[in-house]
Amino acid sequence: MAKEFSYLNFNRNKEYSYIGKSLKRTDILDKVTGRGKFTADLKFSNMLYGKLIRSTEAHARIIKIDTSEAEKLPGVRAIITAKDVPSIKYGLSPARYDETIFCIDKVRYYGDKIGAICAVDEETLYKALKLIKVEYEVLPAVFTPAEAAKEGAPQIFEEYPGNINTEIHLEFGDVEKAKKEAYYIRTDRLQGQRTVHGFIEPHCSIAYWEGKRVTIHSAHQSAHYLQHHIARIFNMKEGDVRVILPYIGAGFGGKLDVSGLDVAAVALSKITGQPVKMFFDLEEVWYNGRARHGMDMKYTTGVTKEGKILFVESEIILDGGAYTGLGVASSYYAGALLTVLYDFDNYRFDAYRYVTNLPPCGAQRGHGQPHPRYAFESHLDHIAEDLGIDPIDIRLLNARRANTVTPNGYEVKAYYLKEANEMARDVSGWKEKKGKLPKGRGIGVGNGGFVTGAGYCMYRTDLPHSIAMIKVYDDGTHAVVYTNAVDIGQGSDTVLTQMAAQAMGYPYEDITICTRDTDLSTLDFGAYASRQTLMAGWAVKRAGEDVKRKILAQAAEMLKVKEDGGYRFGKLTPEELECEEGIVYVKQEPAVNITFAEVARAYFVKHGVLIGRGYYHPGKLGGTHKGAAVGTSPAYSSATQIAEVEVDMETGLTKVVGTWDVHDSGFVVNPQLLHGQVHGAFSMGIGETIWEKVIFDEKGRVLNGNFAEYRLPTALDMPYVESLVVDTFEPNGPWGVKEVGEGATTPTLGCVANAVYDAIGVRISELPLTPEKIWRALKEAEGAKEKGGK
Amino acid sequence: MYLPDFEYFTPNSVEEACRLLSQYGSKAVAIAGGTDILVKMKKEVMAPEVLVSIGHLSELKKIEYVPGKGVVIGAGVTHNEVMNSKILHEKYLSVSEAAHQMANNQVRNLGTIGGNICNAVPSADMPPILIALDTTVKIVGAKGERTMPLENVFKGPNQTVLENDELITEFVIPDGNFTGSTYIKFGLRASGALAVVGVAASVQMEGDIVKDARIVLGAVSPVPVRAKEAENFLRGKKAGEELFAEAGVIASGECRPISDIRGSAEYRRDMVRVFTRRALLKAVNEGHV
Numbered sequence A: 001m002a003k004e005f006s007y008l009n010f011n012r013n014k015e016y017s018y019i020g021k022s023l024k025r026t027d028i029l030d031k032v033t034g035r036g037k038f039t040a041d042l043k044f045s046n047m048l049y050g051k052l053i054r055s056t057e058a059h060a061r062i063i064k065i066d067t068s069e070a071e072k073l074p075g076v077r078a079i080i081t082a083k084d085v086p087s088i089k090y091g092l093s094p095a096r097y098d099e100t101i102f103c104i105d106k107v108r109y110y111g112d113k114i115g116a117i118c119a120v121d122e123e124t125l126y127k128a129l130k131l132i133k134v135e136y137e138v139l140p141a142v143f144t145p146a147e148a149a150k151e152g153a154p155q156i157f158e159e160y161p162g163n164i165n166t167e168i169h170l171e172f173g174d175v176e177k178a179k180k181e182a183y184y185i186r187t188d189r190l191q192g193q194r195t196v197h198g199f200i201e202p203h204c205s206i207a208y209w210e211g212k213r214v215t216i217h218s219a220h221q222s223a224h225y226l227q228h229h230i231a232r233i234f235n236m237k238e239g240d241v242r243v244i245l246p247y248i249g250a251g252f253g254g255k256l257d258v259s260g261l262d263v264a265a266v267a268l269s270k271i272t273g274q275p276v277k278m279f280f281d282l283e284e285v286w287y288n289g290r291a292r293h294g295m296d297m298k299y300t301t302g303v304t305k306e307g308k309i310l311f312v313e314s315e316i317i318l319d320g321g322a323y324t325g326l327g328v329a330s331s332y333y334a335g336a337l338l339t340v341l342y343d344f345d346n347y348r349f350d351a352y353r354y355v356t357n358l359p360p361c362g363a364q365r366g367h368g369q370p371h372p373r374y375a376f377e378s379h380l381d382h383i384a385e386d387l388g389i390d391p392i393d394i395r396l397l398n399a400r401r402a403n404t405v406t407p408n409g410y411e412v413k414a415y416y417l418k419e420a421n422e423m424a425r426d427v428s429g430w431k432e433k434k435g436k437l438p439k440g441r442g443i444g445v446g447n448g449g450f451v452t453g454a455g456y457c458m459y460r461t462d463l464p465h466s467i468a469m470i471k472v473y474d475d476g477t478h479a480v481v482y483t484n485a486v487d488i489g490q491g492s493d494t495v496l497t498q499m500a501a502q503a504m505g506y507p508y509e510d511i512t513i514c515t516r517d518t519d520l521s522t523l524d525f526g527a528y529a530s531r532q533t534l535m536a537g538w539a540v541k542r543a544g545e546d547v548k549r550k551i552l553a554q555a556a557e558m559l560k561v562k563e564d565g566g567y568r569f570g571k572l573t574p575e576e577l578e579c580e581e582g583i584v585y586v587k588q589e590p591a592v593n594i595t596f597a598e599v600a601r602a603y604f605v606k607h608g609v610l611i612g613r614g615y616y617h618p619g620k621l622g623g624t625h626k627g628a629a630v631g632t633s634p635a636y637s638s639a640t641q642i643a644e645v646e647v648d649m650e651t652g653l654t655k656v657v658g659t660w661d662v663h664d665s666g667f668v669v670n671p672q673l674l675h676g677q678v679h680g681a682f683s684m685g686i687g688e689t690i691w692e693k694v695i696f697d698e699k700g701r702v703l704n705g706n707f708a709e710y711r712l713p714t715a716l717d718m719p720y721v722e723s724l725v726v727d728t729f730e731p732n733g734p735w736g737v738k739e740v741g742e743g744a745t746t747p748t749l750g751c752v753a754n755a756v757y758d759a760i761g762v763r764i765s766e767l768p769l770t771p772e773k774i775w776r777a778l779k780e781a782e783g784a785k786e787k788g789g790k
Numbered sequence B: 001m002y003l004p005d006f007e008y009f010t011p012n013s014v015e016e017a018c019r020l021l022s023q024y025g026s027k028a029v030a031i032a033g034g035t036d037i038l039v040k041m042k043k044e045v046m047a048p049e050v051l052v053s054i055g056h057l058s059e060l061k062k063i064e065y066v067p068g069k070g071v072v073i074g075a076g077v078t079h080n081e082v083m084n085s086k087i088l089h090e091k092y093l094s095v096s097e098a099a100h101q102m103a104n105n106q107v108r109n110l111g112t113i114g115g116n117i118c119n120a121v122p123s124a125d126m127p128p129i130l131i132a133l134d135t136t137v138k139i140v141g142a143k144g145e146r147t148m149p150l151e152n153v154f155k156g157p158n159q160t161v162l163e164n165d166e167l168i169t170e171f172v173i174p175d176g177n178f179t180g181s182t183y184i185k186f187g188l189r190a191s192g193a194l195a196v197v198g199v200a201a202s203v204q205m206e207g208d209i210v211k212d213a214r215i216v217l218g219a220v221s222p223v224p225v226r227a228k229e230a231e232n233f234l235r236g237k238k239a240g241e242e243l244f245a246e247a248g249v250i251a252s253g254e255c256r257p258i259s260d261i262r263g264s265a266e267y268r269r270d271m272v273r274v275f276t277r278r279a280l281l282k283a284v285n286e287g288h289v
């Protein structure tokens, strides 16, 4: 039996020196002055400029690639295609490695990688690109899962008959039995669209060789995975691949795959013997894809008279695009975490991920979650409405509680979704507003949450998930934290430095962090699955405590305290000492103290360099069913969001006027960074609910591959945002931390869609809720009413 | 994307600019703020061999009021200058407001009113309000100059009546009898979105009788168009919400929208109806806004 223990209100009376505070970001000056270097800013002597040669057909056999004219152009240094590189298959889901460096025989989407070219400057490069001629035998293409599923549909891969790339059938409990017991059963079907991440920095990669070793500078979210895959693809030792990640202009999941740029840069620099910079123009980022899957989601739920969920049956169809990438995980994630949010025993989850002739989809903030959350939160509102229950009440009734285990095997420790719902209800004025707003104005609620780091590495390994090292300078006046945690803008460098300072008892201002370099720093799997604060945090905390342990042992030999009027010397034990903010003192008599720096110097003289080490491995997690690993995590966040909208009933234009987020994020290391994540999540989620969608023409070409026609919300579109936390403590996190970065996007689509429904009284079953769609839905509803009246 | 090669001239006067344009013929085009043309060149929609800069010419940069003539706006005036002009705030705040609704701050800092007209895209924001105020343009070329109503400048998408060596030098909003005017842009987000529909309206009121009115529609025809039937319908009638709603219905029948990724023809047509009504109400009730 789970032990009854509350992790609520844990931190209320705790005061730390360096955590729980909005300390200044470590990268603030670099970012605001423009001094910080991103990959595209880097230049090396003799550097060549390269681009991918991309397909201009969605599905075709390559008959001939004629590079002769381009090769004649002065300044062109190398042109390579599949025949010049290893033909090994790669990807991110080991079960489905299906991408090759360049297309062999066949292209599978408009923009697919046919080859690469490099030249002495960009001007020559662009001219040469136009001279390359590819002859195709065009094959019929499929652009939707429905087309892909048709009998006789063109087959995109031999290994995926029927174009089914991933198929999932899971059942927990007994759904059929629960169906018989349900008081009310309802089915809803909703669609989520294909989006892009919207980061500002396009991918870029620079590679050069020194002897047998290659160095890659890349805009990537994980130094380790890039190193691992490059080594695998080129049949090298991992130790011969050095990855350096400069500052990164955000990732959101889109810089986790090995991009064609990384691989091509390595290959081209090998051939030319010169550094090669490969880069995407903004539009090419849309073709690289790897963003949110379009999903078609059907939920059937049975409840008691009071609204308690008895079972959920779901079927999700994913538009995967041309390759797998992270798509297997996306498919499992689409169903995995519903059971964390709501407590019910009987669950069936079926999913089909189809390959289509469009850019491949992958992970985007909240990986696999936001669409299913949108669909289920909409569905739940309808059930509540049908039963005459307030939407928040039905969520309170079903919210999972702390110290429980989900039917699919996840152990949930601290979990205070119920409290988050109550708090959000109270601060948003829900009770005064719900059902009482004028027509055209509405309020909606949505729940969500996420894993705090994935329980397992993406490939099979027994490596720890994070390693950290802290080195103190010889004279004790500075310390450096080493970890390959990746700050992609979310602020992990800052948070980890704060944690190091706290664990060591050493000033934050005197610590720098050395990250994102596989030669200089230490293993971490990188920025994905909201893992840095907890996982790298554990490693850093332990490394800091290791330093402190050594400092206290050394100090015990140096400090003396009064005893019976005299002094005793060297007889203190480390346990009698404490170190805070750079001062080591005797706990019983704080006036007796010595600086950390003095102690560190003495340690150095006696033992050599002062180093602390820490590592983290989450251990074995989860059940034994197929796919059980996806969704496992040491800790789960939860969040409730409420949105208030105003819809122009004539034009269909939605204005989000107010938003509230209450997060159960465990202990908050840096409140300002947390609120920043919440603001960003609202911006992303509101954009996906109202505006964003990647649009293709009948050839599979992107029609809105720019920020003018792919509309992210601007500052002027942002509503009032209130971001609050439930004060909780996660026993599996260092100092009790959990995630916020991705979880905060998962409730937004549902809560805004529910608010729009509340405002206009019509459910639009497909995102985004553009003005024209709302206008059309209102017209149709009007028409239906008139017809009904006659 | 990479800018193709081109030669670049910075003439000292409009006259010299026209001479250069005439000399290089179809190889040359003028560049003011460059916010349209550089995008097209990068996308390789066009590849002029010669660019003749006019954005720096001070003779194109004035905004002044000439009694008896009207408000004169140089073609090289930027949108932010239009937006912040005291003269326009006093006379035609509606023109400043139209500029304010354009693009974003960066583009408004560079983009010019002349460029916005001469680029001649159907969704451009400045033509409707300027046409609604009966604006005329002065055109200067290597062979001389001419003036014409702005309304007659547009021939089709990206096409104007200007000869290759001609430049627009100024816009004149004549002293007129309009008592109110406004432009409503309907874009799909609060900033940085092109118009799905733009409606400008100007009215001349006598008491509560509409003596005269202009309704100009943007983004719903190959060129900005006046809804003349709706204008005729309004003349001499008593202002009111119902009247304007009817005018909206008539105007929506006068436009020829297309469907594109920003909206269907059907939707645009209905938005013309809605925004014509709203624009008329605003112009009648609030003056030049």
Ligand SMILES: Cc1cc2nc3c(=O)[nH]c(=O)nc-3n(C[C@H](O)[C@H](O)[C@H](O)COP(=O)(O)OP(=O)(O)OC[C@H]3O[C@@H](n4cnc5c(N)ncnc54)[C@H](O)[C@@H]3O)c2cc1C
Binding pocket: A708, B029, B030, B031, B032, B033, B034, B035, B036, B037, B038, B039, B054, B075, B076, B101, B102, B103, B104, B107, B110, B111, B112, B113, B114, B115, B116, B117, B118, B119, B123, B124, B125, B126, B162, B166, B167, B168, B169, B192, B193, B194, B195
């Ligand atoms: C991000 C972005 C957002 C935008 N948003 C909007 C918007 O919301 N609404 C809108 O209407 N437009 C918008 N635009 C388009 C553009 O900014 C405007 O049309 C602007 O006014 C163009 O002026 P310019 O001086 O930059 O023109 P340029 O690019 O310099 O010139 C455009 C064309 O006009 C010609 N030309 C310029 N001046 C003259 C002249 N005096 N006589 C004869 N020919 C001339 C040039 O030869 C060229 O063919 C946007 C553009 C961008 C890049």
